[in-house]
Amino acid sequence: MAELDNGLMEAYGMLMERARELHILQSAVSIVHWDTETKMPPRGVALRSQQLALLQGIGHRMAKDPEIGRLIDRIQNHIGLDSLDEVQRRNIHLMRKDYDEATKLPEELVSETAKQRIVTIDTWKKAKAARDYGAFKPDLRKLFDLRRQAAEVLMEVKGTASPYDALIDIYEPGMTSDSISRVFSELRGGLTKIIEKCMSALQPNVSILERRVPVEAQRRVSEALAAFIGYDVASEEAGGRIDETEHPFTTGYYDDVRITTHYHENRFASSVFSVLHEGGHALYEQNLPRIWMYQPVGAACSSGLHESQSRFVENIVGRSREFWSYFLPELRRLAGTALSGVTVDGLVRAVNRVKPSRIRIEADEVTYGLHIIIRFELERDLFAGRLTVDELPQAWNERYLEYLGVEVRHDLEGVMQDTHWAGGSYGYFPSYALGNIYGCQILAMMEQDQPDWRDRVAAGSFEEVGRWLAEHVHRYGNLYDPADLIRVVTGEDLNIRPFLSYLDEKYSELYGY
C-alpha cells in the first residue's frame, strides 16, 4: 500500500509539474497578448503574430505530450483515485479533459481553424466597414463549418448530447443547450414584463451622461474606483494596472492581473462601468487560492461565473444608489466643474435607464439578457441545422423586432456587430446571461450573511462585499463545475428568480411603477 501510494504520488507530482509549466507558459502568453493590445508599436503586428503562433504551437505540443496521457492513465487505471483528496481528483479530472480536447482534435483541423479565425475576423472588419454581410458570409460559413467539425469530435470526447453542447461545455462545463433553452425562455418572459413596465413609466433624463469630462480626470476616477474595490494598482505591492484599449478586457494570473478601459470624453460613465466590470473579473483572479497556483483547480470556475463577478461589481454594486451616494461627491471632486448640479437621484436613474436598443454592448441590465437570448437561439438553430448562414441576418432582424421591438436598419448594427462569431467563439454567449443569474443567486446568499451590505457601500466601504465574494465564491477556484458551485455557494440549483426579483425591486423603485 505504501509503495502504491508512493507511485501514485510520484505520478501525481509529475503530472502537476506538467500543469505548472502549462500555466506558466499561458500566463506569459497572456502578457504578450496584453502588450499587443496596449503597447505594441503598430509596425510590430506581423512579428507579433509569428511570436504568438510559435508560443501557441509550443503550448499545444506541451499540452499534447503523450507522457501526460500516460501519467493520467497510470493514476486513473493502475493506481486508482481513492487515495487522492477532492482537490487532487479534480486536478486529474481537469487535466484529463484538457488532454482529451488537445489530443482528439485532428492537427489539421486545429491549424486550419486557427488560420480561418484570422481570415474571418479580417473579413468581418472589412465587411463591417462596407456594411456588406455578403462579403462576410463565405468566411463566416467556412469558420462555422470548421467549428462544427470540431464540435462533432468534442461531442464524442465529452459525451454531450449534441455538437453545440460540446461547445457550450468549453465555457460553461456541464451546461446544455436544453437546460439553457428552458432557463432563457423563462427569463425572456420575466425581462419582457419589467421592460414593459419601465417603458410605460416616466423616463429618466440621461443628458448628464454626455457632460464632457476630460480624459485626464477620467484616469483619476479609474484609480479611485480601483482603490474603492480594493484592486491595487498604485502601491508598492500592486498586482494590477489599468491601461487603455478600444475594447476593455482583463488578463493575467494571480499576482499580475491587468485590466483595460476606454475613455470617451462625452461618455464618462462608459469607463466608470468598464473599470468596475473588469475590476470584478480581476478580483476573482487575484483571490484564487494561492496554494492552487499552477494547478488546474487554481482557475476561475467558468465564463459565466466570471461574468457573475464582473457584473456583481459593475451592476449590483456599481449601479446602486448606495454606491453613488458615496461616490458622486468623489467623482465631482475629480471631474472638476463638469458635473456640477448632478444629484445622486439623477445620476442613478440615468445610469440605470432601461431602453431596448440594437447594440448589445450598450444595453442596460434588463434588456441585455434579450440580446443574449437572441444570439443563443440563433447559434442553437445554426448547429441544429434549422438555420443557415445565409438566413442569419433575416432571422436576427426578425428576432430583434419580436423580442426587443427594435428595427435593425443594416447589418452593421445587426448580425455584424459582435466579434464572437467572426472569431469562432460559438457557445460563449449564454455565459453572459448566466452571469447575471448566478450573480443574483449569490447576492441573495450574501444578503443573508450581510443584511447591511448596502449601508457599508454607502459609507464608502466595499471591503465586506469583497471579502464575502472572496470567501464564498473565489476561494473555490475551479473545484466544481458551475452548477455544483452554485449549489455549494447558495444551496440551490440554477434559478432565475433571484435575478428577476432583484430587477423588479430595483426598477420598480427607480421608475416608480
Place this chain on the structure above:
Amino acid sequence: MAELDNGLMEAYGMLMERARELHILQSAVSIVHWDTETKMPPRGVALRSQQLALLQGIGHRMAKDPEIGRLIDRIQNHIGLDSLDEVQRRNIHLMRKDYDEATKLPEELVSETAKQRIVTIDTWKKAKAARDYGAFKPDLRKLFDLRRQAAEVLMEVKGTASPYDALIDIYEPGMTSDSISRVFSELRGGLTKIIEKCMSALQPNVSILERRVPVEAQRRVSEALAAFIGYDVASEEAGGRIDETEHPFTTGYYDDVRITTHYHENRFASSVFSVLHEGGHALYEQNLPRIWMYQPVGAACSSGLHESQSRFVENIVGRSREFWSYFLPELRRLAGTALSGVTVDGLVRAVNRVKPSRIRIEADEVTYGLHIIIRFELERDLFAGRLTVDELPQAWNERYLEYLGVEVRHDLEGVMQDTHWAGGSYGYFPSYALGNIYGCQILAMMEQDQPDWRDRVAAGSFEEVGRWLAEHVHRYGNLYDPADLIRVVTGEDLNIRPFLSYLDEKYSELYGY
C-alpha cells in the same frame, strides 16, 4: 550535382527554419523582459521569474536540438559549402558557433551559473546598500569561478588563446585580450593628454544643466528627439516607443524596437542623451536588412559596433555645436521658461565638460575610456590569475588614482558601482571603448562622402547622416566579425587615431587650448 544541390538547399532551408523559430522566441522573450522593466505590477515579480526561466529553458532546448548539429554537419561535411553564397555561409558559421556554445557547456554549469547570477546580483544590491564589499565578495568569487570554468570550455570550442579571450569573443567576435591591451595602452596615452589640456584651461559653467525642467516637458523633448533622428514612435506606422526605467535600455527586433529613458527634473540633459544614445541603438536594429529577418546574419555585428552607433548619435551628433544650434530653440520652446538665457555656446560647453570622476556612467566622452581601460585591465588580470577577488578593491582604487587622479572614498563609488561583474558579464566592458573608436573611424569615412553633414544637422536634418549609417554600417548586419566589418566600411584596420583626432579637434575648440 543537381541532386546534391537539392539536398544542400533542403538541409539549409531546414536549418534556417530552426533559426527562424529561435529568433522569434528570443524576440518574444525580449518583450517579456521589457514588460518586467517597464509595466509589470510589483507583485508579479515571482511569477515573472518563473515565466522567464521556462521560456529560457524552452529556448535552450531548441538551441541544443541535435537535429541542428546534424543539419550543420550534413551541410559542412557531406555536401560542402561551395555552392552556398556568402550570406548562407555566414549563417552556417554563426549557427555552428551558437550550437557549439549551447551544447559544449555542461548542463549543470549552465544552470548553476544562472542561479548564481541571480544570487550575486541580489548580494551586490544589498552589499552596495551596506557599502560592504566583504559581504559581496563570496558570491562574486563563486560567480567568477563559474564563468572561468565556462571560459575554459569555450576556449576549447572557439580555439582562443586564453579563457578570457573566449569571453571577449562573445561580445566582440575575433577580438583578443592582447589586441585590446595594445589599443587601450595607446588610447590611454592619447586620452590623458587631452584631459590634461582640458583641465588646465578655463572650465565651463555647468549650472544650467541643473535648471528644473518638468518631466512632462522632458517627455515632449524625447518625442522631438526621436522625430529628429527618424526613430518613429508616433505615426500609424511607428516601430518604436519610449518608456521610463531606472536605467535606460533598448530592446526588440526589426519592426518592434523599444527604448527607455529616465527623467530627472534637475538634470534634463540626462534624458536628452539617453534618448539619443538608445535611439542610436534602435536605428541599427530597425535598419537591419529585411530579407535577413529571422536569420543569424540579420543581427547587429557586435556589442562594440552597437555602441559605436549609439555613441555616434549621442556624442558625435548629439553633443555637437551644430545639433544644438538647431535644437536649442526647440528645447527652449518645449521646456517653457526653464531654459531662458541659455545660449548654444554655453550649453555645448556644459554638455561637453571634461572632468575625471569616479562613476563611469556619469563620465564624459574623454574620460570615459579610462574607466573602461581600468575595468578591462582588472578583468584581464583576474582571469590571468595575477589578481584575486580579495585584492580587487585595492587594485581598483590604485588605478583610479593613477589613471584618473581621483580618490575612491568607498566601494560604492568604486568596485561595486557597476552591475556587470555581479551579473557575470566578464569580457563585455571593452566593447564600450571600442564603440568610440569604431564610431570615429566610421565618422572619418562619412566625412569623405558627406563633407557638409554638420551643416545639414545645423539645418535640422539628421536624414543624410541616418541614411549614410544605414547604407554603410547597418546594412551589413552580422555578415562580418567586427574587425572585418570595420575594414569593409573604412578600408582600414581598427585604429584609434580618428577617435583621438576627433576629440582633439572638438575639445581644443571647446576649451580654447
